Amino acid sequence: MSLVEQFASALEKLTGTPFQDAVCTRLRSAIPSFQKIPVKDGDGGLDGYSHNGEVGYCCYGFELDPAKSEDDYVSMIVDKFQKDLRRLFELKEASKNAGDAQGTSTEPAPPATIGAQKKAQKSKLQHVPNKELASVLGKDVKIRHIRLIVNRFESNKALGRLQSALNRYKLASQCRFVWSEATLVLDGPQQLAEEHHIDELTLALVNRQMLFERLNEAAGKMDLPNSKSSTFDSKIALLKQIRPGHDRAIDEMAEDFKTDWRFALASEKDLSDAAANIHRALDRGKRRLLSRINKLMTESDEPWNEISRAGELAEEILGPSLEHWFGDLTADVCNGEVAALIGDCPIRWEIQSASNAQN
Amino acid sequence: MPRTNSPLSRLAGLLSGYAKPVIDVDRLAPSSVYDLDYRIALVALAFQVNSKPFTPDVRRVRTGQLKLAQFISQRPWLLPVIRSWSNSRRDHEASLLVPQHLRRGYLADTMFDDVIDFLVARGSLVRGASHLLEGATPLIRRIYETALQSSLFTAELEVLKELSAITMTNEMLEGS
Numbered sequence: 001m002s003l004v005e006q007f008a009s010a011l012e013k014l015t016g017t018p019f020q021d022a023v024c025t026r027l028r029s030a031i032p033s034f035q036k037i038p039v040k041d042g043d044g045g046l047d048g049y050s051h052n053g054e055v056g057y058c059c060y061g062f063e064l065d066p067a068k069s070e071d072d073y074v075s076m077i078v079d080k081f082q083k084d085l086r087r088l089f090e091l092k093e094a095s096k097n098a099g100d101a102q103g104t105s106t107e108p109a110p111p112a113t114i115g116a117q118k119k120a121q122k123s124k125l126q127h128v129p130n131k132e133l134a135s136v137l138g139k140d141v142k143i144r145h146i147r148l149i150v151n152r153f154e155s156n157k158a159l160g161r162l163q164s165a166l167n168r169y170k171l172a173s174q175c176r177f178v179w180s181e182a183t184l185v186l187d188g189p190q191q192l193a194e195e196h197h198i199d200e201l202t203l204a205l206v207n208r209q210m211l212f213e214r215l216n217e218a219a220g221k222m223d224l225p226n227s228k229s230s231t232f233d234s235k236i237a238l239l240k241q242i243r244p245g246h247d248r249a250i251d252e253m254a255e256d257f258k259t260d261w262r263f264a265l266a267s268e269k270d271l272s273d274a275a276a277n278i279h280r281a282l283d284r285g286k287r288r289l290l291s292r293i294n295k296l297m298t299e300s301d302e303p304w305n306e307i308s309r310a311g312e313l314a315e316e317i318l319g320p321s322l323e324h325w326f327g328d329l330t331a332d333v334c335n336g337e338v339a340a341l342i343g344d345c346p347i348r349w350e351i352q353s354a355s356n357a358q359n
Numbered sequence: 360m361p362r363t364n365s366p367l368s369r370l371a372g373l374l375s376g377y378a379k380p381v382i383d384v385d386r387l388a389p390s391s392v393y394d395l396d397y398r399i400a401l402v403a404l405a406f407q408v409n410s411k412p413f414t415p416d417v418r419r420v421r422t423g424q425l426k427l428a429q430f431i432s433q434r435p436w437l438l439p440v441i442r443s444w445s446n447s448r449r450d451h452e453a454s455l456l457v458p459q460h461l462r463r464g465y466l467a468d469t470m471f472d473d474v475i476d477f478l479v480a481r482g483s484l485v486r487g488a489s490h491l492l493e494g495a496t497p498l499i500r501r502i503y504e505t506a507l508q509s510s511l512f513t514a515e516l517e518v519l520k521e522l523s524a525i526t527m528t529n530e531m532l533e534g535s
Binding site for chain 2: 239242243249253256274275283293302305306308310338341342344347348
């Protein structure tokens with residue numbers, strides 16, 4: 001399999017935000033003027049732009065579903081990109097029929113008028129200002145070319161529908177952000193892969209996105225031990241007893257530990273299923289890590305300080321094996337492993353007695 | 360690099376001066392996946408379920424098939440992946456739905472290689488070019504019979520039987 005094929009194949013498997021991130025990372029490395037648009041304050045319908053705003057990019061990574069047909073995928077692509085285009089053209093579809101919109105009639109239309117009403121319905125587009133796009137593109141900047149990028153592009157049926165939508169929106173729009181002669185292309189992973197040079201780094205980046213998506217999804221499904229009988233919850237209860245008045249902070253900390261713990265469980269399962277040799281190294285490394293923390297705590301006058309260093313120690317001891325698989329997620333996995341040691345059993349705490357305190 | 364305000368640093372702050380952290384190294388349970396006795400039992404079960412008579416007295420199995428079978432027997436959630444993979448052998452589009460990393464996962468099971476080395480060394484298995492054959496010591500058959508008589512490893516046996524009904528090609532056994 002060539003690098004181009006590997007990259008295209010990896011992109012096809014990404015969905016949602018990870019697909020969008022992978023495409024933007026790729027475009028940024030290939031096109032110096034590419035600007036990714038953060039979603040936080042609203043992206044205005046664009047995922048990125050380049051050439052001083054003259055080229056706009058919209059991405060769509062949908063879930064592959066064996067129950068869906070190619071026509072279903074085409075409809076999903078057309079619906080999503082029509083929605084994006086309407087935002088760029090500052091348009092929205094009006095209500096389903098004019099009568100309803102005006103609140104004058106709820107009666108079904110007589111058969112003779114249905115055709116006319118459908119026609120009216122088709123052309124019923126209303127202007128809706130897109131404030132986000134104004135701040136994203138800046139004053140007097142208009143898009144000349146729109147590039148739609150999807151994670152699966154097998155059928156040509158979407159092309160005609162999208163071009164028709166573009167022409168329809170041009171006619172209805174005030175064209176404040178898009179030229180009235182603007183052009184549009186739809187590309188899939190293969191086109192994106194063939195367009196620019198592919199190297200090992202590009203592949204590594206897209207594989208990392210896939211791993212991140214996989215781990216987060218798996219972590220969300222991980223069950224922790226039953227809360228009433230779990231050792232972890234009894235440790236948290238003891239901590240609240242030791243530090244009264246800090247319940248909220250302790251609960252927040254416990255939730256963070258649980259999140260990290262779930263991530264560790266998901267990471268271990270991923271390793272065990274897909275890289276059993278690294279999982280075996282991790283299994284051995286955990287004992288070394290625990291012994292090392294134990295030694296440092298025994299030698300220290302302030303053993304609790306060594307707890308805060310456990311994450312660093314985990315990276316030092318487990319990191320060399322884990323980074324082959326997890327790359328820059330290794331630190332997160334290591335923190336998760338320490339959380340799992342607290343959650344599972346081996347790391348606990350007890351009330352410091354006077355004699356303990358003196359020692 | 361330590362995370363700012365990580366739960367570990369917050370825990371250290373809460374414990375500071377009030378409680379003593381304790382570590383019970385012995386309470387760290389190793390994963391059963393690396394328990395030698397368990398793995399020998401799985402190899403024995405997988406061998407008996409998947410092997411075919413080579414001579415009237417000796418059965419044999421493809422080494423790759425045994426490796427994959429014992430690996431999946433511990434991970435029943437991968438059974439649908441193997442089934443889809445087998446079904447998609449001539450269908451490129453469907454094969455896209457079978458994750459590549461799971462296809463190759465069992466190849467990295469070095470514990471299996473160690474268990475086989477051990478069983479070959481004690482005469483329970485004989486290594487062929489691409490197959491493993493029953494050795495002079497009847498350990499493999501004895502473990503299988505004991506498991507059946509005492510209803511042990513029933514979940515693993517169920518997975519192995521389901522797996523044996525799935526067609527395995529040479530390409531699949533190479534993880535490709």
